[in-house]
Amino acid sequence: MRLTGRRESNNVDDRRGMGMGTKAGIGGIGGIILIALITFLSGGDMGDVVNNVLQQELQGPTEVQTGGQQHQFSAEEEKLANFSKQILAGTEDVWTEQFQLHGMRYQYPTLVLYTGAVQTACGDGSAAMGPFYCSADQRLYLDLSFFSGMRKDLGLKAKGDLDFAYAYVIAHEVGHHVEYLRGILGECHAKMARVNKEEANKLSVKLELLADYYAGCWAHYDNEKYQSLTDGDIEEAIDCAEKIGDNYLQKKARGYAMPETFTHGTSEQRMYWLKKGIETGDWNTTTFSPSDLD
Ligand SMILES: [Zn+2]
Structure with missing residues (x-):
């Protein structure tokens, strides 16, 4: 992506290195319900949440130490933080303009950057859940280590930087915010x-595919305004969409896929809707409207 000179959003709550403020335990059946609820409410992404909680239960409650000591950020992490703020600013610009065009007012969500664990209006969140959106506080929660995990675990084809794949992740969460503002x-x-x-x-699959579609629509207009996309960017995000499809992740994890348990859509569906959004930018038509949720 070409982002030189682009502004960074101020709607960022940087809580990296702060911990949760208290020792917090996640465990027991209540933990499972709570975590499942967060995912349910937020459209939390890419984490195999129940597995993760079960694992935590086997190991006993997770303790998160109180913050206090200064956390030193590596140059790489600072770069990712600045990048995320630029992408968020891009979504603010595009969605403000798009909402205005259709007689609506866009309200900015806040991006919370955190390390390890975080308190949200939807309950306690953890990095293992992947990035998520909580509509109760209209905040996007992102632990930047997710990006290095993507590089390591997803086996993406791109060898260079994965900036547009990362941008897709942020734009997808903003997509859930757009769903929230539209009442969907x-x-x-x-x-x-x-x-x-x-x-x-x-229904969860529909919400996720719609968020993918909105992410694509954002990229369409961001590129129109700022010529942000460079060679290979679209292929890179499509490759990412393929590798976070439910069928792909399930096959990788246990050798087979169970379609009735899909919550985010297949690789084919995710690639299709992201690509369609990038190509058309047609977010406010009946292509994929609330009535599709019936
Ligand atoms: Zn999602």
């Missing part, structure tokens, strides 16, 4: 509470 997230969560698990999973 609330409507969908209300429906999810009334139906069985399998039906709820299907």
